Amino acid sequence: xxxxxxSLTLLTLVLGVSCAYGKKKAPKYEQAHPLTPEQSALVEKxxxxxxxxxxxxxxxTPLVETYIQDTRPDVKLYQIPVDDQYTxxxxxxGKGFFxxxxxxxxxxxxxxxxxxxxAITGLSKSLGxxxxxxxxxxGFMQMMFLDPSGFDSQHYEFSYVRKEFLGAVRTWVxxxxxxxxxxxxFYGRIWVEDQDGNVVxxxxxxxxxSSADDSRYxxxxxSWRMNVQPGIWLPVAIYVEESNRGxxxxxxxxxxxxxxxxxxxxxxxxxxxxxxxxxxxxEDKSDxxxxxxxxxxxxxxxxQAENNVIDRLEEAGLVAPLTPNGFETQVLDQIVVNxxxxxxxxxxxxxxxxxxxxxxxxxxxxxxTILLSKGLIDSLPRSGAGSEASIASVISxxxxxxxxxxxxxTRYAFNDRLLFPDEATFKRIEMNHSDIDDATAAKxxxxxxxxxxxxxxxxxxxxxxxxxxxxxxxxRALNTPMLGDSLLKPDGTPWMSDLSSQAPKINWDDLxxxxxxxxxxxxxxxxxxxxxxxxxxxxxxxxxxxxKMPLEVTPIYFKLQRYETAAAAAPPPAPVAGAAQPxxxxxxxxxxxxxxxxxxxxxxxxxxxxxxxNPPPTNPQ
Amino acid sequence: xWPPPGLGNVFTMKKSAVLLxxxxxxxxxxxxxxxxxxxxxxxxxxxxxxxxxxLFQPDYAGTxxxxxxxxxxxxxxxxxxxxxxxxxxxxxxxxxLRFNQYENIYEDNYLIGPRVPIHExxxxxxxxxxxxxxxxxxxxxxxxxxxxxxIALGGGVDVPLTRKITLxxxxxxxxxxxxxxxxxxxxxxxxxxxxxxxx
Numbered sequence: 001x002x003x004x005x006x007s008l009t010l011l012t013l014v015l016g017v018s019c020a021y022g023k024k025k026a027p028k029y030e031q032a033h034p035l036t037p038e039q040s041a042l043v044e045k046x047x048x049x050x051x052x053x054x055x056x057x058x059x060x061t062p063l064v065e066t067y068i069q070d071t072r073p074d075v076k077l078y079q080i081p082v083d084d085q086y087t088x089x090x091x092x093x094g095k096g097f098f099x100x101x102x103x104x105x106x107x108x109x110x111x112x113x114x115x116x117x118x119a120i121t122g123l124s125k126s127l128g129x130x131x132x133x134x135x136x137x138x139g140f141m142q143m144m145f146l147d148p149s150g151f152d153s154q155h156y157e158f159s160y161v162r163k164e165f166l167g168a169v170r171t172w173v174x175x176x177x178x179x180x181x182x183x184x185x186f187y188g189r190i191w192v193e194d195q196d197g198n199v200v201x202x203x204x205x206x207x208x209x210s211s212a213d214d215s216r217y218x219x220x221x222x223s224w225r226m227n228v229q230p231g232i233w234l235p236v237a238i239y240v241e242e243s244n245r246g247x248x249x250x251x252x253x254x255x256x257x258x259x260x261x262x263x264x265x266x267x268x269x270x271x272x273x274x275x276x277x278x279x280x281x282x283e284d285k286s287d288x289x290x291x292x293x294x295x296x297x298x299x300x301x302x303x304q305a306e307n308n309v310i311d312r313l314e315e316a317g318l319v320a321p322l323t324p325n326g327f328e329t330q331v332l333d334q335i336v337v338n339x340x341x342x343x344x345x346x347x348x349x350x351x352x353x354x355x356x357x358x359x360x361x362x363x364x365x366x367x368x369t370i371l372l373s374k375g376l377i378d379s380l381p382r383s384g385a386g387s388e389a390s391i392a393s394v395i396s397x398x399x400x401x402x403x404x405x406x407x408x409x410t411r412y413a414f415n416d417r418l419l420f421p422d423e424a425t426f427k428r429i430e431m432n433h434s435d436i437d438d439a440t441a442a443k444x445x446x447x448x449x450x451x452x453x454x455x456x457x458x459x460x461x462x463x464x465x466x467x468x469x470x471x472x473x474x475x476r477a478l479n480t481p482m483l484g485d486s487l488l489k490p491d492g493t494p495w496m497s498d499l500s501s502q503a504p505k506i507n508w509d510d511l512x513x514x515x516x517x518x519x520x521x522x523x524x525x526x527x528x529x530x531x532x533x534x535x536x537x538x539x540x541x542x543x544x545x546x547x548k549m550p551l552e553v554t555p556i557y558f559k560l561q562r563y564e565t566a567a568a569a570a571p572p573p574a575p576v577a578g579a580a581q582p583x584x585x586x587x588x589x590x591x592x593x594x595x596x597x598x599x600x601x602x603x604x605x606x607x608x609x610x611x612x613x614n615p616p617p618t619n620p621q
Numbered sequence: 622x623w624p625p626p627g628l629g630n631v632f633t634m635k636k637s638a639v640l641l642x643x644x645x646x647x648x649x650x651x652x653x654x655x656x657x658x659x660x661x662x663x664x665x666x667x668x669x670x671x672x673x674x675x676l677f678q679p680d681y682a683g684t685x686x687x688x689x690x691x692x693x694x695x696x697x698x699x700x701x702x703x704x705x706x707x708x709x710x711x712x713x714x715x716x717x718l719r720f721n722q723y724e725n726i727y728e729d730n731y732l733i734g735p736r737v738p739i740h741e742x743x744x745x746x747x748x749x750x751x752x753x754x755x756x757x758x759x760x761x762x763x764x765x766x767x768x769x770x771x772i773a774l775g776g777g778v779d780v781p782l783t784r785k786i787t788l789x790x791x792x793x794x795x796x797x798x799x800x801x802x803x804x805x806x807x808x809x810x811x812x813x814x815x816x817x818x819x820x
Binding site for chain 2 (some may be wrong): 129135136138145148149185186206214215217240245249471496
């Protein structure tokens with residue numbers, strides 16, 4: 001009887017609590033001005049287009065990359081990074097909007113105790129006991145939506161602000177706030193393009209929990225979309241910033257960028273190099289031999305493995321498809337020539353460079369292909385005397401790997417070894433070199449540099465390595481390679497320590513000294529076909545130490561264009577790079593004045609060139 | 622005849638338990654739904670330790686049966702709040718009602734049990750709780766003392782003062798000592814306290 005009474009008391013209590021939570025109150029916002037019929041019509045259009053967009057995204061599985069830097073206030077530099085986190089996922093829109101994370105390479109050794117320890121760690125992680133504050137990549141990914149299931153006039157109030165151009169696209173700006181209570185509802189500002197009613201940008205946050213004790217956090221963000229195909233606007237990038245996360249007494253903030261690409265991933269095409277041709281009366285005695293020497297067979301086998309790996313990485317959206325006369329050939333390949341020629345490197349097949357699409361700072365080689373990550377290229381100094389020499393210093397190490405025969409495992413010549421889900425790519429493909437190989441390659445790379453045209457600019461190039469090692473202590477995720485080699489040794493010193501030791505000390509007050517750039521300074525990725533293009537943005541000299549922001553996350557700003565406009569305005573392909581000497585302050589391979597557009601007639605490459613830039617850090621002079 | 626005599630209470634209890642479980646599920650469902658997933662989570666685990674001052678009606682006046690006492694017992698106590706999840710919280714308390722004794726009668730409580738937040742806001746955190754444990758009673762003129770099962774139903778309001786310090790503005794408990802000597806003893810009273818959040 002006693003227990004019955006207790007049970008009934010508890011029941012009443014729970015029902016009361018449930019009802020209290022179930023009761024919906026209208027949130028308190030300022031009264032919205034009533035919309036004109038024209039404005040209402042555009043809002044209704046935007047609501048309809050949002051549903052179309054969600055459907056369009058559900059048909060695709062783009063890659064989503066989030067890089068977060070925790071920051072703390074600094075008297076001199078305003079904010080400095082103190083920690084970081086990197087995630088790469090493939091969005092799975094099957095039953096909901098979730099992400100499948102690309103599992104990082106497993107470096108730990110197996111063993112009973114280590115296994116048990118891992119199990120305990122995993123358990124405490126799943127219980128949320130291991131770490132005080134945990135970022136959720138799915139939460140960052142979902143910032144691509146205003147509200148995936150309830151964006152309509154029943155749940156949201158709209159208030160007209162003004163008309164505004166974002167690049168070449170005219171938009172109507174509205175303030176939006178939810179009419180009903182509930183977590184995860186958008187409130188902020190939206191930009192609606194005036195033709196089809198697509199939301200092209202939204203800026204604000206989601207409603208958080210009512211209790212300060214709640215353990216869930218929503219951050220402020222700025223989400224951008226692009227017109228990637230006729231009539232299709234898709235999410236491309238999100239910038240997140242909080243000057244104080246509010247989870248502790250310490251003023252820890254965060255800055256993060258989320259990028260989307262791979263909306264139109266398809267199998268790479270590779271034309272056979274040996275096309276069978278029948279020529280009348282031809283007498284070729286030497287090359288038509290049906291016999292292959294053991295050395296030839298070994299090389300062919302290695303080439304097959306290398307081609308398989310590159311194809312697989314391209315298919316997984318991790319390597320950018322080659323753009324004809326693009327950044328890779330015009331800038332990077334030219335630097336390879338500048339290093340190879342004076343060093344008399346007679347390689348059997350030419351060396352080419354490709355771009356790994358990750359933000360992590362890493363590089364590696366696959367056969368005669370040098371892979372440099374987008375994050376690495378993006379953080380290299382874009383201006384200053386050592387700009388090109390810095391790129392050369394990275395390439396020289398990779399060139400040394402190739403010349404010294406540090407090739408990948410030939411097991412990838414068997415195609416079955418590459419049949420695995422994309423998310424397992426980092427685990428299943430090993431392209432990193434051993435520490436011994438890295439050490440010998442760095443030594444040899446230094447020799448190449450000293451014999452090259454860059455020998456007089458090596459102190460400036462060394463600054464990049466010095467800066468990388470300096471920030472590497474805080475930015476461990478950025479310097480943790482996903483596929484290739486880190487530029488830092490396990491102890492945090494740079495592999496090219498001979499080079500960094502020649503560099504002057506980093507001086508934040510010397511505004512002519514630019515050791516490294518903010519992330520996103522060199523390249524932009526086409527979200528539709530994954531090709532990389534050089535950023536066509538004006539360069540501004542820093543006005544103070546705070547403008548330097550080496551290896552830091554910065555806000556995102558796009559100058560939007562409509563697909564048709566962009567395709568029609570596409571300039572002719574840039575000329576093939578010559579071996580001419582560049583001006584002193586420009587890369588040898590002077591980048592084209594306009595970013596290389598997709599080749600006309602190539603359906604895969606027919607996406608528009610969108611103007612994108614990181615806004616100048618301070619007032620341009 | 623079904624249910625057999627004596628088993629009726631058990632079945633009623635089972636039904637109540639099922640109903641209670643369903644209601645808890647409903648309550649959780651209304652709480653956890655969000656349009657988009659949160660971008661970060663903090664470990665919800667927290668532990669607070671506090672001290673309190675208490676004022677209780679002991680419900681015993683030395684007559685051998687439960688009865689309103691002419692005095693109120695004052696005392697001090699300590700409590701620990703362990704928060705594992707928003708809806709999974711535990712409270713443990715020890716209370717020593719040793720002041721203003723009538724004929725040396727005093728009571729101590731050692732209790733632990735679940736606590737449920739009720740519609741928390743940023744400034745006020747009401748809660749309800751059901752604690753179980755034992756109570757110690759010292760009988761008149763110190764001639765005997767005993768330990769008895771103790772069930773406490775109660776609630777209160779916590780008011781966060783800073784990120785680390787929380788004022789327990791009021792905590793009310795209605796206790797049941799079902800195995801007391803002659804019937805069920807029903808002491809009741811309230812506390813005021815302050816707690817410090819260790820993590």
